[in-house]
Amino acid sequence: MKKIASAVVVLLMAGEPRRPEAASAPVGNAQDSIAPVPGEAAAPTIGFFLDDWQPKSFAVPDHEEAPVPAKASVTLTIHADSIITRIPPSEFGQNANTWMSAMVTQPLFLQHVNNLHPHIIRFPAGSGSDVYFWNRLAGNLPSDVPRQLLDRNGKKKFPGYIFGVPMSQQSASLDNYYRMLKETGNEGLLTINYGYARYGTGPSPVSAAAHLAADWVRYDKGRTRYWEIGNENFGDWEAGFRIDTAMNKDGQPAFLTGELYARHFAVFVDSMRAAAAETHAQIFIGAVTMEASPRTWQGNTSRTWNEGMMKGIGGRADFYVVHNYFTPYKVNSDAHSILDSAEKVPGTMMSYVTLALHAYGAALRPIVMDEWNMFAEHSMQQVSNISGVFALIVVGEAMKNKYGLAARWDMVNGWDNGNDHGLFSAGDEPGVSRWSPRPSFYYLYFMQKTIGDRLVGSHVTGDTAVLGYCSRYSSGGTGAVLINTSTTAKIVEIKMGSGSPAGRHYYWYSLEGGQDNGEFSRKVFVNGHGTDAVAGGPPDYASLRARSASTNKGIRVEVPARGAVCLTIDNAGAAIK
Secondary structure: OOOOOHHHHHHHOOOOOOOOOOOOOOOOEEOOOOOOOOOOOOOOOOHHHHOOOOOEEOOOOOEEEOOOOOOOOEEEEEEEEEEEEEOOHHHHEEEOOOOOOOOOOOHHHHHHHHHHOOOEEEEOOHHHHHHEEEEEEOOOOOOOOOOOEEOOOOOEEOOOOEEEEOOOOOOOOHHHHHHHHHHHOOEEEEEEOOOHHHHOOOOOHHHHHHHHHHHHHHHHOOOOOEEEEOOOOOOOOOOOOEOOOOOOOOOOOOEOOHHHHHHHHHHHHHHHHHHHHHOOOOOEEEEEOOOOOOOOOOOHHHHHHHHHHHHHHOOOOOEEEEEEOOOOOOOOOOHHHHHHHHHHHHHHHHHHHHHHHHHOOOOOOOEEEEEEOOOOOOOOHHHOHHHHHHHHHHHHHHHHOOOOEEEEOOOOOOOHHHOOOOOEOOOOOOOOOOOOEOHHHHHHHHHHHHOOOEEEEEEEEOOOOEEEEEEEOOOOOEEEEEEEOOOOOEEEEEEEOOOOOOOOEEEEEEEEOOOOOOOOOOEOEEOOEOOOOOOEOOOOHHHOOEEEEEOOOOEEEEEOOOEEEEEEEOOOOOOOO
């Protein structure tokens, strides 16, 4: 990574360009024989992201008996017959990028990704997507691509173009990405270079950019179903937001608008669908969407983006894309505000977008949050145990609010004294080896390990600091993710409400931070197992035994302070038929 040109590092290492304020808005085995039951049609905001849903069978994990607390102060009641939604596998997605090595040459990375199995891995790299030329050797730009671009103030800047065929193993090629997906059993989501439709200097920049995209679809040959046109193009940090009109040959304005994006989107869609038809591939194409009411610092483009885009796009978008980094920009946010935002923001985003679609006459289609994380920094929040708890809440709320897909930003970034969104250490973190998982990895791993295939209703009484996300297995069996956002441990009793009597045993994994770095511990302990390094979690996470107890005297667990318990109950309720 340190061999990447410094100018490219400046553009890309932070993942997404920083915005002056947060974007917030007012493993069991599959069974082939069990199908969705009547009344379980996909919500419009999920739609085709349930096409590859599979039922799951509960499997008893390796376990060891553990003591049970005698008395609880909090109760979680699970209503297993109140099905909220089948759970799209795409809720657990991740973002890859071009600067995280060749990937396929890193066996430890591949092992962790195999274990985590995020299902969806987005590429090539957030804002870097709008300067990405998938079929070009490094340095070999098309003749109609300017060597400099304009920033939002009209000053020329180094663009940091990215190439699908890089010069070194420090960067991932497009073929590396495809191979990584194949070796880890995951699926892709590709972000097309929309910026080229703006800054291209040929007679018809949008035609050239759409042709480049269509050629990618042809090269892809059906390997990728999900595509999106551009990344956060309403933002003044994106390549192509402002162009040099003196170099433009098709009369485009200096600043991008939602209306113009919609017109260009139609050209991309026509070209890409024609290319997909040639290879008999089915593709779904997403449109860039504002996730919340524009803030005071944003210009006219952002204030009118959704109106122009939604009125102009007709029925051409298969899904709508939102991003969110939840907490205020460059603020040293405390743990309470971080976790509070994780619980509240996904729902307000969903409400805002669906209401906007209705107001502007656009078709309601699946909504995806394919970039999420936090802006909080200066106390190592992004690499902390709190980031892991935050991740559980975001995914839980994404499921509850019926997003079609959610993908965390990102797998690898850069240390920057702990202001690092990476799920894994890049090898530049003092005292931590390359590819060491961060706490968020462990929380997401054990969530997936214990979650069923349907999200079901539940409610907590006794303490609002405790959150619960509950699920059911098609074979019978129940899962519960219990989260404690407070600074003291909570004893929680689980009661089975209508539709699901308790099974004979329950099994759980308890996750919590350490005593280092104040409220932002860089460590995570799973059932008491941790690491000897200065950060991270147990290296043997995949073989750790669950704790287990009989349900004869009730189901009770201690949920650690600012931690979680991922739990399953065997045979709790009949199989879904």
